[in-house]
Amino acid sequence: MRSLAEKVKGTGGLDRILGIGLSVLAVAFLVVGRWDLSVGVAVGAVLGWVLLDAVRITWAVFIVAFAIPVTIDFGYPTNPSYTLLLLLFVLAVWGRLLRAERDGWRRNVILAVLVLPLCGLISGLVHWHGAKPIVVGLAPLACVGVLCWHVIEEARRDRQLITRIAEWLTWFSVPVAAFAKYQTITLSWPIFDQLAYHWTYTSAFDATRAVGISGHPIIYGSFAMAMALIALTIRGKYWYVPVVANLVGLVLSGTRSAWVGIVLALALWLLLQWRTISWRGVGSAILIAATALMLVAVKPSVFSFITTAAPGPTWFPGSPTAPTPAPGSGTSSPGSSGPAKGPANPVGAAESRISDPLQSASANARFARISVVWNGITKDWSTVVFGNGPESNVRYLERVAIGDGEAQVFDNTYLTFWYNYGLLGLAGLVSLLTVLWWRLRSVTTRILLVGLAAQIFFFDAWLWLGAVAVFVLAVALAGADTRRSTRQPAATPPRQWSAEGRSLTR
Known part of the structure; x- marks a missing residue:
């Protein structure tokens, strides 16, 4: 296949x-x-054109995952998440085939890729519900594993490639943050309001929160968190610009889970860097935070040419033409039940998200879901150890549902994983995250893993490509870390001596 691609x-x-x-x-x-x-x-x-070169494939993986929202259906043959996951899977597999002749197949990497799918397969065999749930449930796990395999191998080949992609993404996030500010000023989500395939993916659900180009505030929160951390740690030219932009976007998204994630990630970063903390660094941090706060607080009156009227979507819940989300789409509630009225107040909206969080509708919904999930996990010993089988959460929500008016998801990646794949699967997931954190010494990778591991406690991540791509990028940056170079030092040439006994080479 590689020779065929070269011929073409x-x-x-x-x-x-x-x-x-x-x-x-x-x-x-x-x-x-x-x-x-x-x-x-x-x-x-x-x-x-992309499939002809593994480097182009690597670029395409991140562009597709971060730039194409799964809340818009462009006429895909199946759910947008699965369609794009299949596309990324094909890209990554083809990239490995192009490199296989020269790079070979590393056994330890392949075993790491298979850990989670094998745990899910065991659960599916113990609690058999047919072949289709196994295929549908394990497809995202296999796709994520193959993507990580491809990008880390490409990073080992060219350590600057992933760094260039990461820096490009941080600068790409700057206009996205500007678009997010526009969304909160106008109380609308242009393009998404017109093309979203369900009303919960429009500004009619909560116009006070920005979605960037992710289509959902939680996923935009993941993206902004990741880009801020990458810009902060890679420190490319003018790195403070994307840091400020993404801090603004992070606040405008109103995503509390991402706020928790970035706080924990920054705490770890400070712990790892505490010997190098200086007054100059403290001053820079204060200046960055103050600049971001000022940009968040800019009032709509400054932009007098922009209307603050929020145009509604072309259909509303309960209308005959309102579509329904595809099963297993993993939708998460942005945490509101209707569009905002009046002028935008980004600071007030952010404050309302953190004031008395345990009494909010979103928090109460998550408590209800934890109770439901725990009852399903503890039905008997087999569900504790092996779970209820792949896609069991989807079957439960379709058949029973949770009657609180919120999104029909469990909103906790770890508990959903336990519910579906049992303690065996949960142990595999936690162990994989722990081993990656321990073995991959890149500071950027470590803080991204900590931030994402904290955030996915509050939503189901597997079918959100923007969140999955943060994990894949974290793994790739570990392969690009120059401190872990696998190249052996060049052998010192032996000395040559002249007839007089003097050294001619050293």
């Missing part, structure tokens, strides 16, 4: 002919009014 890449004339043919085909579809087929041709051409 080496045929310049064929590339030009193919490109001209595809361009003509796309234009022809536009002329006859089939813009969807024209876009399909363009996407297929780009995908084919």
